[in-house]
Amino acid sequence: MSTSTPAAPPATSAAEVRPSRPSASNRRDRRARDRRRFATRSLLNLFLLVGAFTMIVPFLWMIFTSLKSPAELALFPPTFWPQEWRWENYPEALAAAPFHIYFRNSFIIAFSHTAITLVFASMAGYALARIPFRGREWIFMGIVAMLMIPTYSKIVPQFLIVRFMPLFGGNDILGQGGTGWLNSWWALIIPGGLSASAIFLFRQFYLSLPKELEEAARLDGLGEYRIFAQIYTPLVKPALATVGLLTFQDSWNNFLWPLLVTTSDNLRVIQVGLAVFQQLEGTAWGYLMAGTTLATVPMVLLFLFCQKYFVQGFANAGIK
Amino acid sequence: MSSRTSRTRRCAAGLTAALALTLAACSAGSDAGGGGDAAPGEVSGDITLLTPIYEGTEGQRLLEDELLPQFYEQYPNVTVTVDYTTYGQLNEKLTTAVASGLIPDVMMMGVGWIEGFADRGILANLSEDAGYTQADLEADYAPQIVEAGMWDDSVFALPIMLDTRVGVARMDLLAEAGYDHTPTSWEELREMAIALTERDAAGTLQRTGFDIMSTDLRQGFETMFFSSGGSLFNEDFTEPTFNSPEGVETLQFLVDLVNTDGIEDIGFTSTDAEVNPLLNGRAAMGIAHNSLWTQAEDAAPDVMEHLQPFTIPGEVPGMFFGGTMASVAAGSEHPEAAQALTEFLASPDAALAANEQRGNVPALTELLDSDYVQGNVMVQFAMENLDVAQREGGPPAWLEIRGDIKPAIEAALLQQQTPQEALDTLADAAQAAIDR
Numbered sequence: 001m002s003t004s005t006p007a008a009p010p011a012t013s014a015a016e017v018r019p020s021r022p023s024a025s026n027r028r029d030r031r032a033r034d035r036r037r038f039a040t041r042s043l044l045n046l047f048l049l050v051g052a053f054t055m056i057v058p059f060l061w062m063i064f065t066s067l068k069s070p071a072e073l074a075l076f077p078p079t080f081w082p083q084e085w086r087w088e089n090y091p092e093a094l095a096a097a098p099f100h101i102y103f104r105n106s107f108i109i110a111f112s113h114t115a116i117t118l119v120f121a122s123m124a125g126y127a128l129a130r131i132p133f134r135g136r137e138w139i140f141m142g143i144v145a146m147l148m149i150p151t152y153s154k155i156v157p158q159f160l161i162v163r164f165m166p167l168f169g170g171n172d173i174l175g176q177g178g179t180g181w182l183n184s185w186w187a188l189i190i191p192g193g194l195s196a197s198a199i200f201l202f203r204q205f206y207l208s209l210p211k212e213l214e215e216a217a218r219l220d221g222l223g224e225y226r227i228f229a230q231i232y233t234p235l236v237k238p239a240l241a242t243v244g245l246l247t248f249q250d251s252w253n254n255f256l257w258p259l260l261v262t263t264s265d266n267l268r269v270i271q272v273g274l275a276v277f278q279q280l281e282g283t284a285w286g287y288l289m290a291g292t293t294l295a296t297v298p299m300v301l302l303f304l305f306c307q308k309y310f311v312q313g314f315a316n317a318g319i320k
Numbered sequence: 321m322s323s324r325t326s327r328t329r330r331c332a333a334g335l336t337a338a339l340a341l342t343l344a345a346c347s348a349g350s351d352a353g354g355g356g357d358a359a360p361g362e363v364s365g366d367i368t369l370l371t372p373i374y375e376g377t378e379g380q381r382l383l384e385d386e387l388l389p390q391f392y393e394q395y396p397n398v399t400v401t402v403d404y405t406t407y408g409q410l411n412e413k414l415t416t417a418v419a420s421g422l423i424p425d426v427m428m429m430g431v432g433w434i435e436g437f438a439d440r441g442i443l444a445n446l447s448e449d450a451g452y453t454q455a456d457l458e459a460d461y462a463p464q465i466v467e468a469g470m471w472d473d474s475v476f477a478l479p480i481m482l483d484t485r486v487g488v489a490r491m492d493l494l495a496e497a498g499y500d501h502t503p504t505s506w507e508e509l510r511e512m513a514i515a516l517t518e519r520d521a522a523g524t525l526q527r528t529g530f531d532i533m534s535t536d537l538r539q540g541f542e543t544m545f546f547s548s549g550g551s552l553f554n555e556d557f558t559e560p561t562f563n564s565p566e567g568v569e570t571l572q573f574l575v576d577l578v579n580t581d582g583i584e585d586i587g588f589t590s591t592d593a594e595v596n597p598l599l600n601g602r603a604a605m606g607i608a609h610n611s612l613w614t615q616a617e618d619a620a621p622d623v624m625e626h627l628q629p630f631t632i633p634g635e636v637p638g639m640f641f642g643g644t645m646a647s648v649a650a651g652s653e654h655p656e657a658a659q660a661l662t663e664f665l666a667s668p669d670a671a672l673a674a675n676e677q678r679g680n681v682p683a684l685t686e687l688l689d690s691d692y693v694q695g696n697v698m699v700q701f702a703m704e705n706l707d708v709a710q711r712e713g714g715p716p717a718w719l720e721i722r723g724d725i726k727p728a729i730e731a732a733l734l735q736q737q738t739p740q741e742a743l744d745t746l747a748d749a750a751q752a753a754i755d756r
Contacts, residue, residue: 065594074619076600096377155412156419163420179422256409260416263368263403275406276376279678282611285594 059296066090066289073285086286090294093277093287099294101266102273107298109188109258109269110251116193117247118240124194125202126228130214140203146196155260162187162261187261188269192251198243205239206232241309249299270295358656364397365654367425367661370417372407373481373644373674380404382677391664398657411719418442423649425658426665428480431468431643432713432722435557438471439716444648447474450659462706465683468713469645477645478666479683481675484610484702484709485535485543485640492626493527493604502630503605506547506573509633513583516604528584531597531606532574537733538725539640539712540607545570546710547631547638557715560750562725563743566635571732571739578733586733595619598627607632613698614679629701631708639702641709643683675699681706717753724749 065073066089067082093099127133128140162181165171170178181187209232217227233240255271262268274295277288303310374383380402388400403424405413410429414437417423423442437443446452452475457466461479469477487509489502497516503509513529520526532540542552550566553559561567577583589597596612597603599620616624632638646665648658664670668684675682676692681702687693688703702709712722728746731737737745 070618071620074595074600076595076597076602078594156416159416160420163422182420182422256412259405259409260412263401265404275408279375279407282609282615283592283594 062289062296063293065285066093066293068286070284070286089286089290093290094294096287097273097276098265099270099273099291102268102270105188105258105267106252106270108185109192109254110248112189113193113251114244114248116189117195117198118244120194121198121243122202122233122236122240123228124199125204126206126232128199128203129206130227130232131224143196143199147200152256155256158191158257159260162191182261183263183267185267188258188267192254192257195247195250198247201243202236202239205236209235238309238312241306241312245302245306245310248302252295252299360394360660361396363395363656363660365657366399366401367652367654367657368401368403369426369428369661370403370405370410370413370424371428372405372410372430373428373678374402375404375406379677382673387665387670387673390670391661394664395657395660398654398660400661423651425649425652425654426661427647427649428644428665429477429647431479431482431641431645431711432718434469434477434645434647435471435713436716436719437647438474438476441650443476444650444652444655444659445474446476446478446648446659446662449648449655450663452478460685461683462685462709464709464711465641465643465706468643468711469647471716477647478662479643479645480666480671481678482641482643482681482683482702482706482709484642484681485539485607486610486698486702486705487543487605487630487632487638488598488608488612488698489605489628489630490598490601490603490623490626491628492623493601497604502628502633504633506634509605510573510577510581513577513605514581517581517583519582525582525585525588527601528588528597528603529605530577530583531589531603531608532577533584533586534589534591534593534596534603535607535609536591536726537729538722539642541570541574541725541729542710542712543607543632543638543640544574544634545638546640547634547636549635551710552712553714558754560721560747560754562750563740563747567743568739571729571743574729575732575735575739579735599623610681610698610702611679613696624697627697629698631705637705637708639705639709641681641702641706641711643681643711715754717750717756720753721750 061080064080064082067085067087068079068089069084069086072079072083128136128143163179164175165180165186166173166175168178168186169180169182169184171180172178181190213231213235214227217231222231253271254269255275258267258269259272270291274288274291277284277291371383374380383402391400392398403413407430411433414427414429418437418440427437427443429437434443438445454466454470454473454475457469457475457478465479465482466475469475469479487502491500493516494500494502494512497512499512499515503512509530516527516529517525518527535543545552545562545567548566548570550564550570551561554561578586589602596606596608596615598606598608598612599616601623612627613624616627646662648655648662652658665674666683668687671682671684672687672690672692674680675687679696679699681699682688682690682693685703685706688700693699693703712718715721724746728737728742732739732742
């Protein structure tokens, strides 16, 4: 066994061990770079601040308007801050209509639409993206074509479908004799439960996932449903958040359809309730803004909780 | 709020087209029968009421807690289910109801709407079914208001409330400029408007001498047009006459006020403004809705004593009225009950309560003496001058035509078209709608 003494490291001076001090010109360059970086970041922050302020001003205006008296709303030039904070606008606005029922109804409808959309639109999107079948492209083109049909042009046919729904609301098998789904939860929930845009978005997300996952899952013996539910869908959480939030928002803001298919106050929604304050003879701005402020709260909370996934979803879908 | 206006316009355009296609197939024949001869106790049935008024807690309380109990006292065997809607969505509500065949027994709708629905057989003919005659009604209402509920020489609706557009002047601001009276002619109106308009050193408008932007432009134009002696259609409503010399002169007058005299800038105010500019001194004169008085009670009580309504002084006094009327569905299964409710809602006590709740103008001339009318300067003025008030509408296609009027006026005001071109284009579109 031979012993060998490891070669001694080359002698180094203390100056060589310590990191070399930047020269004066390097320090100047670094300081200049830092200053430039600071200036750029400051400019960017300023730009974002201005953008954020521009975005938030309408909300602030809405909130401050909701706290002004009619006399103050009549002032010119208008005030930004309320001179007198009129908090009673809120209880008075809520007393103008059964808003607790309207809130409940809006929530039930929006929640139902979101749930139906997340389940069925994701399935449809998965099928269009990952399951090859005859006519798949035609079906997809049909869904894209549906995106181009204006909502208002569908209202009368949709209303007739609801009205003549067989075996509901006293209708016979041919849809005659009764009121069908009119003035019922069915009419409020089912027709708006699924949208072509949600299917389209899900398809785009499922398309972006690698095929190898599916192949591996099939080798492991997983069936189609388990591949959809256990492999792919957990990877599209941003899509679920994005589509869910957009669906909830659309449903929450819906006005015309609930107005048309219901006659009972017990089935009316928040947006229909708010219309009470905007009449032909004039608008009660204080009450309208108080009601609108309250109506935006659920959406703001939802966005705060989902914003991480929501932003990711838009980024991934390429629609940011 | 502007999105609401455009949304409403889109809805109306789309659904009016759908209405034209579906009404003919779905409308029921006029077999209402009835006649109102039955004793109240013998009248029975569950009926539905579609109403764009009485919405909101106060309106619902008035209808459900006060008016309907009074009705039930007279007609104990009748039950009324109420469907509230807004005026903005009434057309959609009626269109879908008619298309589906589920037409409310009693429908409240606006002046100018009756002709289209009566022509398609949706409304019961109250002259045939209940014996109403034009002459009888003119004993209680101004003739123009009676005509608003008629089609083809028959009565189809009873007036309940009116909303008017008149000239309004701030007399305190007029006095500062040396005027002690409202305008007596278009020329004087123009001269006063110019004198009362104020701009700052930079030329920014501070006060308009004559505000035409915070009233719907269609209704503002029509108010001026009526004062020129013009009419919207020929006598049998087969041709539009917007583009008559009177129409062109009216639109040219408005265009000159804005673009030559600079009395008001586009965007200075709008129908969505938080408050009418007459109330906060941003306008010295203007065309306004009669609800200005009740708005002033809330927002600017100090200026109420200075508000002076006036009819627009042209060839004839100009005043516009719209309003709400009650009609019975031709296919109602309970025509006597529906007719009874219609008559009740149009009766003096019920109509007065509804008008008071909304600050509107009662259609019945006998209500001129009521405390409510006597205490509301704008409503009182409107009622005292109902004989000169004119309405819009006329042909069955009015709901299609009216949506095109505002864009035509805007095109002229923005100088994209001359008044003659804008009105000719409008008349062509109106003629096409009438001929369809």
